[in-house]
Amino acid sequence: MYVPEQDAAESASRVVSAFLERRQEQIAQRWADAALFRSVFTVSRDEAVEACKAVLDALSDVAMSGRPEDVDAPGFGTVREQLGRMAATRARTGSSPAQISGEVASLRGPAIELLRGEFPDPAGPEAQEAVLALTLIMGTLRLVVMETALHAGEDLIHRQRQQLLEVATPVIQLWEGTVAVPLIGTLDSARSQVVMESLLEAIVEERARYAILDITGVPTVDSLVAQHLMKTVAAARLMGAECIVSGIRPAIAQTIVQLGIDLGSVITRASLADALAYALGRQGIEVSARADAAAAAR
Numbered sequence: 172m173y174v175p176e177q178d179a180a181e182s183a184s185r186v187v188s189a190f191l192e193r194r195q196e197q198i199a200q201r202w203a204d205a206a207l208f209r210s211v212f213t214v215s216r217d218e219a220v221e222a223c224k225a226v227l228d229a230l231s232d233v234a235m236s237g238r239p240e241d242v243d244a245p246g247f248g249t250v251r252e253q254l255g256r257m258a259a260t261r262a263r264t265g266s267s268p269a270q271i272s273g274e275v276a277s278l279r280g281p282a283i284e285l286l287r288g289e290f291p292d293p294a295g296p297e298a299q300e301a302v303l304a305l306t307l308i309m310g311t312l313r314l315v316v317m318e319t320a321l322h323a324g325e326d327l328i329h330r331q332r333q334q335l336l337e338v339a340t341p342v343i344q345l346w347e348g349t350v351a352v353p354l355i356g357t358l359d360s361a362r363s364q365v366v367m368e369s370l371l372e373a374i375v376e377e378r379a380r381y382a383i384l385d386i387t388g389v390p391t392v393d394s395l396v397a398q399h400l401m402k403t404v405a406a407a408r409l410m411g412a413e414c415i416v417s418g419i420r421p422a423i424a425q426t427i428v429q430l431g432i433d434l435g436s437v438i439t440r441a442s443l444a445d446a447l448a449y450a451l452g453r454q455g456i457e458v459s460a461r462a463d464a465a466a467a468a469r
Contacts, residue, residue, distance in 0.1 A: 183300035188234035199223035201281040207274040239307040342373035355388030363399035381450035387418030417446035
């Protein structure tokens with residue numbers, strides 16, 4: 172059984188829904204000049220107007236559903252992606268979350284002004300109920316925009332982080348059948364996964380028989396890093412490639428011994444050059460010192 176307040180709220184929501192449909196063009200024309208839409212749709216104002224109409228359609232559906240404070244109301248789903256893109260665009264141009272929130276809040280004024288004009292007495296109880304209903308819907312729209320923008324920002328950060336990991340772990344073809352991954356910086360679980368995937372893809376693409384993991388640029392090696400290296404070596408072997416770990420400095424060698432890590436099954440070399448010489452030698456290619464270097468040695 173509904174109480175009178177609920178009946179009034181539902182009636183006001185229906186009034187707002189009908190108002191948003193009836194005055195869609197007028198509201199859209201006003202919103203199109205607002206910062207949120209104007210700064211995103213810079214080429215054509217008509218595009219901004221159409222985007223505004225799509226949002227107004229969604230708000231009308233929300234009002235009719237009687238769920239003005241529900242961010243998961245079906246109406247918001249139709250424009251959530253568009254709103255998120257708009258907010259993300261504003262964020263990329265330097266707008267702070269507070270500014271974006273303020274821009275969404277500024278859309279309420281023009282709509283309420285037109286809504287009050289629908290009533291003979293703009294200060295009467297019916298008008299006040301309708302204004303309250305529209306205010307609730309606009310407040311929820313503000314939350315939807317910020318929530319979507321935050322998710323879009325998180326997705327962007329994740330993609331950028333993934334791209335940085337890929338850039339930071341390049342696979343280089345040193346010779347026919349020989350590839351190398353020069354590692355620089357800390358080797359954590361996420362980066363180790365990227366290293367493994369990139370190396371295995373390169374082994375397949377280049378039909379590599381030898382893969383070199385050069386850790387000269389890795390500052391420290393602990394049990395976790397060693398475990399990642401062992402997994403990568405094992406995965407390369409399963410792909411038919413022999414894996415060589417190079418760049419083990421004296422300090423890292425001592426750490427590995429102190430930790431009791433067994434790298435006995437892993438081929439190691441002091442430097443990338445030594446590892447390449449080993450791989451070439453295994454392929455029947457003889458590597459000799461330059462004539463001047465040999466003469467100097469004599």
